[in-house]
Amino acid sequence: MSPISSLAVRHQREGSHFARRNESMKQLLASCMAVCVVLFLSACFLPQEQRAENQIAYPDQLAAVQTAVDQFHEDTGVLPITNFDENTHEYQRYTVDFRQLVPRYMQQPPGTAFENGGTHQYTLINVEEDPEVKVLDVTAMNVVRDLQQRIYDYMREHTYAPIGEALDYNLFTLDFQALGYSEEPYVASPYNQTSLPLLFTNDGEVVIDYLLDLKMAEQEKEFEEGVDLRRYLYEDSPFLPLYSVPYSLDEEGNIQYDTRFYD
Numbered sequence: 033m034s035p036i037s038s039l040a041v042r043h044q045r046e047g048s049h050f051a052r053r054n055e056s057m058k059q060l061l062a063s064c065m066a067v068c069v070v071l072f073l074s075a076c077f078l079p080q081e082q083r084a085e086n087q088i089a090y091p092d093q094l095a096a097v098q099t100a101v102d103q104f105h106e107d108t109g110v111l112p113i114t115n116f117d118e119n120t121h122e123y124q125r126y127t128v129d130f131r132q133l134v135p136r137y138m139q140q141p142p143g144t145a146f147e148n149g150g151t152h153q154y155t156l157i158n159v160e161e162d163p164e165v166k167v168l169d170v171t172a173m174n175v176v177r178d179l180q181q182r183i184y185d186y187m188r189e190h191t192y193a194p195i196g197e198a199l200d201y202n203l204f205t206l207d208f209q210a211l212g213y214s215e216e217p218y219v220a221s222p223y224n225q226t227s228l229p230l231l232f233t234n235d236g237e238v239v240i241d242y243l244l245d246l247k248m249a250e251q252e253k254e255f256e257e258g259v260d261l262r263r264y265l266y267e268d269s270p271f272l273p274l275y276s277v278p279y280s281l282d283e284e285g286n287i288q289y290d291t292r293f294y295d
Contacts, residue, residue, distance in 0.1 A: 093142035094270055097128060097154055098165040100137035111156060111163060123272040124168060126156035146170050155272065166266060168274045172219045172240065176275050179230055180238045182211045195232055200289040202234040203277070221245055222271035233277070240275045246287050257281050260290065 104112045112132035116125045130141040144150035144167070152167040183206075186194055196205035208216045218227035223245045231241050242265060249264045261279040266272050278290035 093144055094165055100133045101165060104133060104137050121275060123274055126159050128154040166272045167270050168272055169222055175217055175219050176238050179217060186211055203289055204232045206232050223265055223269055224248055239277055242273050242276055246279055255281055
Protein backbone atom coordinates (compact mmCIF):
# COMPACT_ATOMS: atom_id res chain seq x y z
CA MET A 33 0.00 0.00 0.00
CA SER A 34 1.33 3.45 -0.89
CA PRO A 35 2.05 6.03 1.80
CA ILE A 36 -0.89 8.13 0.54
CA SER A 37 -3.27 5.18 0.67
CA SER A 38 -2.04 4.23 4.16
CA LEU A 39 -2.62 7.79 5.38
CA ALA A 40 -6.11 7.81 3.90
CA VAL A 41 -7.02 4.56 5.65
CA ARG A 42 -5.71 5.90 8.95
CA HIS A 43 -7.77 9.09 8.58
CA GLN A 44 -10.78 6.99 7.70
CA ARG A 45 -10.32 4.87 10.83
CA GLU A 46 -9.83 7.95 13.02
CA GLY A 47 -12.90 9.56 11.50
CA SER A 48 -14.94 6.45 12.21
CA HIS A 49 -13.65 6.40 15.80
CA PHE A 50 -14.57 10.05 16.36
CA ALA A 51 -17.97 9.48 14.78
CA ARG A 52 -18.69 6.62 17.15
CA ARG A 53 -17.43 8.68 20.07
CA ASN A 54 -19.62 11.64 19.10
CA GLU A 55 -22.62 9.33 18.75
CA SER A 56 -21.97 7.93 22.25
CA MET A 57 -21.73 11.45 23.66
CA LYS A 58 -25.00 12.38 21.98
CA GLN A 59 -26.70 9.33 23.46
CA LEU A 60 -25.31 10.14 26.92
CA LEU A 61 -26.50 13.74 26.72
CA ALA A 62 -29.90 12.61 25.51
CA SER A 63 -30.18 10.21 28.44
CA CYS A 64 -29.20 12.92 30.92
CA MET A 65 -31.73 15.31 29.44
CA ALA A 66 -34.42 12.64 29.65
CA VAL A 67 -33.66 12.04 33.32
CA CYS A 68 -33.77 15.76 34.04
CA VAL A 69 -37.11 16.09 32.28
CA VAL A 70 -38.54 13.18 34.24
CA LEU A 71 -37.34 14.63 37.54
CA PHE A 72 -38.71 18.05 36.65
CA LEU A 73 -42.08 16.69 35.64
CA SER A 74 -42.20 14.50 38.74
CA ALA A 75 -41.73 17.57 40.91
CA CYS A 76 -44.32 19.51 38.96
CA PHE A 77 -46.96 16.81 39.17
CA LEU A 78 -46.46 15.78 42.79
CA PRO A 79 -49.74 15.87 44.69
CA GLN A 80 -49.98 19.25 46.37
CA GLU A 81 -50.04 17.71 49.84
CA GLN A 82 -46.71 15.95 49.19
CA ARG A 83 -44.77 19.05 48.23
CA ALA A 84 -42.32 20.08 50.91
CA GLU A 85 -43.41 23.72 50.85
CA ASN A 86 -46.95 22.65 51.72
CA GLN A 87 -46.08 20.45 54.71
CA ILE A 88 -44.41 22.91 57.08
CA ALA A 89 -46.01 25.72 59.06
CA TYR A 90 -43.61 28.42 57.92
CA PRO A 91 -43.32 31.36 60.34
CA ASP A 92 -43.45 33.88 57.49
CA GLN A 93 -46.73 32.41 56.21
CA LEU A 94 -48.23 32.48 59.70
CA ALA A 95 -47.09 36.07 60.08
CA ALA A 96 -48.61 37.04 56.72
CA VAL A 97 -51.98 35.57 57.69
CA GLN A 98 -51.78 37.22 61.11
CA THR A 99 -51.14 40.60 59.51
CA ALA A 100 -54.04 40.13 57.09
CA VAL A 101 -56.41 39.07 59.88
CA ASP A 102 -55.39 42.01 62.09
CA GLN A 103 -55.87 44.52 59.27
CA PHE A 104 -59.23 43.03 58.30
CA HIS A 105 -60.33 43.14 61.94
CA GLU A 106 -59.23 46.76 62.25
CA ASP A 107 -61.05 47.78 59.06
CA THR A 108 -64.31 45.89 59.61
CA GLY A 109 -64.61 45.27 63.34
CA VAL A 110 -65.20 41.54 62.74
CA LEU A 111 -62.99 38.54 62.14
CA PRO A 112 -62.61 36.79 58.75
CA ILE A 113 -63.89 33.39 59.87
CA THR A 114 -66.29 30.77 58.52
CA ASN A 115 -69.57 29.91 60.24
CA PHE A 116 -69.63 27.16 62.86
CA ASP A 117 -72.17 25.47 65.13
CA GLU A 118 -72.12 24.89 68.87
CA ASN A 119 -70.97 21.29 68.46
CA THR A 120 -67.72 22.30 66.75
CA HIS A 121 -64.64 21.55 68.83
CA GLU A 122 -63.15 24.57 70.58
CA TYR A 123 -59.95 24.73 68.56
CA GLN A 124 -61.76 24.20 65.24
CA ARG A 125 -64.43 26.88 65.55
CA TYR A 126 -62.71 29.95 64.17
CA THR A 127 -61.42 28.83 60.79
CA VAL A 128 -59.89 31.63 58.73
CA ASP A 129 -62.00 32.41 55.66
CA PHE A 130 -59.45 33.37 53.01
CA ARG A 131 -62.25 34.44 50.65
CA GLN A 132 -62.62 37.50 52.85
CA LEU A 133 -58.89 38.23 52.79
CA VAL A 134 -58.03 37.64 49.12
CA PRO A 135 -57.12 39.75 47.20
CA ARG A 136 -57.37 42.92 49.29
CA TYR A 137 -55.38 41.72 52.30
CA MET A 138 -53.47 38.83 50.71
CA GLN A 139 -52.70 37.94 47.11
CA GLN A 140 -53.54 34.29 47.79
CA PRO A 141 -53.73 31.84 50.71
CA PRO A 142 -50.30 30.58 51.82
CA GLY A 143 -48.94 27.46 50.16
CA THR A 144 -49.44 25.46 53.36
CA ALA A 145 -53.16 26.30 53.50
CA PHE A 146 -55.65 23.60 52.59
CA GLU A 147 -57.35 26.11 50.29
CA ASN A 148 -54.13 26.32 48.26
CA GLY A 149 -53.30 22.61 48.17
CA GLY A 150 -51.52 22.42 51.52
CA THR A 151 -52.19 20.27 54.57
CA HIS A 152 -52.99 22.97 57.13
CA GLN A 153 -56.21 24.65 58.10
CA TYR A 154 -55.61 28.14 59.46
CA THR A 155 -57.66 29.03 62.51
CA LEU A 156 -57.84 31.55 65.35
CA ILE A 157 -57.66 31.34 69.13
CA ASN A 158 -58.17 34.01 71.82
CA VAL A 159 -60.74 35.64 69.54
CA GLU A 160 -62.29 37.75 72.31
CA GLU A 161 -59.06 39.30 73.56
CA ASP A 162 -56.18 39.00 71.11
CA PRO A 163 -56.91 36.85 68.02
CA GLU A 164 -53.91 34.67 67.20
CA VAL A 165 -53.39 32.60 64.07
CA LYS A 166 -52.68 28.89 64.52
CA VAL A 167 -52.99 25.84 62.26
CA LEU A 168 -54.64 22.43 62.30
CA ASP A 169 -53.26 19.33 60.59
CA VAL A 170 -55.69 18.33 57.83
CA THR A 171 -53.98 14.95 57.46
CA ALA A 172 -54.90 14.12 61.07
CA MET A 173 -58.43 15.34 60.41
CA ASN A 174 -58.77 12.85 57.57
CA VAL A 175 -57.61 9.96 59.77
CA VAL A 176 -60.19 10.89 62.42
CA ARG A 177 -62.99 11.30 59.88
CA ASP A 178 -62.22 7.95 58.27
CA LEU A 179 -62.40 6.23 61.65
CA GLN A 180 -65.58 8.11 62.52
CA GLN A 181 -67.22 6.93 59.31
CA ARG A 182 -66.23 3.32 60.00
CA ILE A 183 -67.80 3.55 63.44
CA TYR A 184 -71.02 4.94 61.96
CA ASP A 185 -71.12 2.08 59.45
CA TYR A 186 -70.48 -0.46 62.21
CA MET A 187 -73.20 0.98 64.44
CA ARG A 188 -75.76 0.91 61.64
CA GLU A 189 -75.23 -2.84 61.41
CA HIS A 190 -74.72 -3.72 65.09
CA THR A 191 -76.54 -0.85 66.90
CA TYR A 192 -73.60 -0.44 69.31
CA ALA A 193 -70.05 0.90 69.09
CA PRO A 194 -67.03 -1.46 69.10
CA ILE A 195 -65.53 -0.09 72.29
CA GLY A 196 -62.70 -1.72 74.20
CA GLU A 197 -61.24 -0.62 77.52
CA ALA A 198 -62.70 2.22 79.60
CA LEU A 199 -59.96 4.79 80.25
CA ASP A 200 -62.07 7.31 82.11
CA TYR A 201 -65.70 8.13 82.67
CA ASN A 202 -67.22 8.25 79.18
CA LEU A 203 -63.87 7.70 77.39
CA PHE A 204 -62.87 4.41 75.76
CA THR A 205 -60.44 2.64 73.51
CA LEU A 206 -61.78 0.99 70.33
CA ASP A 207 -61.78 -2.51 68.89
CA PHE A 208 -60.04 -1.68 65.62
CA GLN A 209 -60.09 -5.24 64.37
CA ALA A 210 -63.89 -5.18 64.50
CA LEU A 211 -63.75 -2.02 62.40
CA GLY A 212 -61.74 -3.71 59.67
CA TYR A 213 -58.29 -2.31 60.47
CA SER A 214 -55.34 -4.66 60.04
CA GLU A 215 -53.43 -2.53 62.57
CA GLU A 216 -54.37 0.22 64.97
CA PRO A 217 -54.48 3.66 63.31
CA TYR A 218 -52.51 6.50 64.84
CA VAL A 219 -52.07 10.20 64.24
CA ALA A 220 -48.61 11.72 63.88
CA SER A 221 -48.00 14.24 66.63
CA PRO A 222 -47.27 17.80 65.44
CA TYR A 223 -45.28 18.40 68.63
CA ASN A 224 -42.96 15.39 68.91
CA GLN A 225 -41.78 12.40 66.92
CA THR A 226 -44.55 10.29 68.38
CA SER A 227 -47.74 8.55 67.27
CA LEU A 228 -50.93 9.42 69.12
CA PRO A 229 -53.78 6.94 69.74
CA LEU A 230 -57.43 7.54 68.88
CA LEU A 231 -60.14 7.23 71.53
CA PHE A 232 -63.93 7.25 71.57
CA THR A 233 -66.40 9.14 73.77
CA ASN A 234 -69.84 8.02 74.83
CA ASP A 235 -71.16 10.93 72.78
CA GLY A 236 -70.02 9.06 69.68
CA GLU A 237 -66.97 11.19 68.89
CA VAL A 238 -63.47 10.11 67.93
CA VAL A 239 -60.78 12.10 69.74
CA ILE A 240 -56.99 12.19 69.63
CA ASP A 241 -55.20 11.40 72.88
CA TYR A 242 -52.41 13.93 73.53
CA LEU A 243 -51.48 12.44 76.90
CA LEU A 244 -48.06 11.31 75.66
CA ASP A 245 -47.26 14.79 74.33
CA LEU A 246 -48.31 16.35 77.62
CA LYS A 247 -46.08 14.01 79.61
CA MET A 248 -43.15 15.00 77.41
CA ALA A 249 -44.00 18.70 77.79
CA GLU A 250 -44.19 18.27 81.57
CA GLN A 251 -40.50 17.38 81.60
CA GLU A 252 -39.66 20.88 80.37
CA LYS A 253 -42.47 23.01 81.80
CA GLU A 254 -44.11 23.48 85.16
CA PHE A 255 -47.83 22.81 84.82
CA GLU A 256 -50.33 24.90 86.77
CA GLU A 257 -53.27 23.45 88.65
CA GLY A 258 -56.82 24.20 87.61
CA VAL A 259 -56.07 24.97 83.95
CA ASP A 260 -56.53 23.13 80.68
CA LEU A 261 -53.10 21.64 80.07
CA ARG A 262 -53.49 21.67 76.30
CA ARG A 263 -52.28 25.27 76.33
CA TYR A 264 -48.77 23.97 77.04
CA LEU A 265 -48.81 22.12 73.74
CA TYR A 266 -49.49 25.07 71.48
CA GLU A 267 -48.08 28.05 73.36
CA ASP A 268 -44.73 27.50 71.62
CA SER A 269 -46.08 25.75 68.53
CA PRO A 270 -48.21 26.86 65.57
CA PHE A 271 -50.31 23.67 65.83
CA LEU A 272 -53.47 23.23 67.87
CA PRO A 273 -54.54 19.90 69.44
CA LEU A 274 -57.57 19.18 67.27
CA TYR A 275 -60.26 16.65 68.18
CA SER A 276 -59.10 16.52 71.78
CA VAL A 277 -60.51 16.59 75.30
CA PRO A 278 -59.23 18.84 78.09
CA TYR A 279 -56.57 17.63 80.50
CA SER A 280 -55.76 18.85 84.00
CA LEU A 281 -53.74 17.90 87.07
CA ASP A 282 -55.40 15.75 89.71
CA GLU A 283 -54.95 16.25 93.46
CA GLU A 284 -51.67 14.36 93.36
CA GLY A 285 -50.31 16.41 90.47
CA ASN A 286 -50.76 13.73 87.81
CA ILE A 287 -52.15 14.46 84.36
CA GLN A 288 -55.75 13.35 83.96
CA TYR A 289 -58.54 13.56 81.42
CA ASP A 290 -60.57 16.49 82.70
CA THR A 291 -64.00 15.25 83.80
CA ARG A 292 -65.41 18.75 83.36
CA PHE A 293 -65.47 17.85 79.67
CA TYR A 294 -68.36 15.49 80.42
CA ASP A 295 -70.48 17.93 82.46
